[in-house]
Ligand SMILES: NC(=O)C1=CN([C@@H]2O[C@H](COP(=O)(O)OP(=O)(O)OC[C@H]3O[C@@H](n4cnc5c(N)ncnc54)[C@H](OP(=O)(O)O)[C@@H]3O)[C@@H](O)[C@H]2O)C=CC1
């Protein structure tokens with residue numbers, strides 16, 4: 001796929017460590033490929049333990065000077081980074097489409113979303129407030145200050161190659177931490193480009209480094225290094241749990257944004273057209289490869305047939321193709337194994353009473369394209385009610401009463417996002433209080449933004465990203481008891 005020279009200029013085939021672009025010690029590298037056609041975009045270094053140790057050492061060495069800067073100085077640099085990212089929105093969007101597959105328009109949208117975290121935390125940097133508490137004696141004063149956690153590390157997934165980076169790096173830098181990031185091996189180029197723009201914005205050497213290579217080797221150093229005080233991870237629950245366990249011996253702080261299995265309930269008093277649009281917005285974003293997408297759709301019996309008919313019409317109209325082609329909204333899935341998981345979920349759904357209304361198979365384009373699918377007559381026995389599909393499949397299950405809808409929604413180990421449509425105020429109160437999730441969309445399918453605390457409960461993770469809470473993940477309270 002021909003890309004502009006400006007986009008090509010953002011492709012880095014080295015890791016960014018301590019302010020330098022470096023190869024691996026062995027000079028070994030691995031390919032980053034385009035999911036649309038398997039073509040190689042670039043090679044990036046295959047770092048191991050030694051290189052990773054050096055990146056952490058660089059972060060440790062850079063910490064004193066960075067934390068000594070004033071909040072205003074750090075905010076100024078973050079604002080410059082935000083401006084540079086938005087100036088390169090088109091090029092960064094094209095780079096993301098190349099390595100992740102999502103349509104350029106959607107990729108550019110993610111760049112703006114990613115940049116909004118930088119802007120948000122540039123502002124929050126100047127509002128990391130402490131407090132004073134009345135002392136217990138007249139000569140005593142109690143002061144609570146807030147300090148940066150220290151050297152941080154982050155491991156991020158392939159589905160949002162920009163936003164998952166800035167959602168961690170921006171708050172870390174804002175409060176005075178330094179950070180080393182390992183992006184997913186499928187999509188490292190966006191992270192490397194963001195690091196280059198951060199350097200151009202004035203982020204000093206060692207404050208923000210990006211390493212690529214063996215997840216196991218890098219992860220081992222990240223979790224065992226005594227210099228590292230915090231790990232932030234976004235990805236599957238299985239890996240997040242492993243990393244949390246590995247951090248335990250050195251008592252590191254952890255933030256975990258893990259898997260989801262979002263229920264999407266449509267009650268009989270809902271605006272059906274709006275609910276259909278809400279499913280389209282949530283389910284088919286990034287071809288269903290998001291942790292907050294509607295994974296199972298529950299529709300109250302009285303409106304079930306009408307909802308299935310209306311949703312099917314919109315799903316059949318979705319344009320599938322190469323992310324660089326005009327009007328395409330569904331790009332290729334990230335890998336062959338991702339397609340196989342979708343096929344497994346569809347076969348299981350059919351084996352448990354489901355009926356294909358549209359789609360149901362690989363797209364005629366071949367490769368990892370999958371036809372957007374609606375499954376009706378679903379049941380709670382289906383695998384997709386327990387495991388995230390991570391593909392463009394909308395299974396629809398009928399439910400009877402409000403209580404049954406809440407029961408179905410909560411029948412999962414996960415608790416990241418949930419959605420429901422209702423215009424009855426009492427029902428909105430009861431259902432929003434009854435559903436076990438960290439985030440709930442009420443009459444909307446789109447809930448992700450930098451101003452709100454993003455995160456889950458149960459097996460979906462620990463901590464919050466974005467909002468005021470996002471700073472808390474990278475800061476420590478210090479209690480001063482002064483007697484004079
Ligand atoms: N809650 C949230 O905000 C989000 C949750 N997710 C969840 O993540 C999953 C999809 O993303 P996916 O990338 O496949 O998830 P993975 O958990 O497989 O990978 C995520 C990251 O972890 C790294 N990794 C994998 N194994 C190890 C290991 N043993 N030690 C250290 N790092 C490791 C990967 O590196 P490498 O690429 O080199 O293998 C990648 O950078 C889904 O379950 C999705 O729901 C995804 C995004 C957001």
Ligand SMILES: O=C(O)[C@H](O)CS(=O)(=O)O
Pocket residue numbers: 157159160163164289290291292448454
């Ligand atoms: O990786 C994901 O799925 C993201 O966290 C979802 S969002 O923040 O882009 O909505």
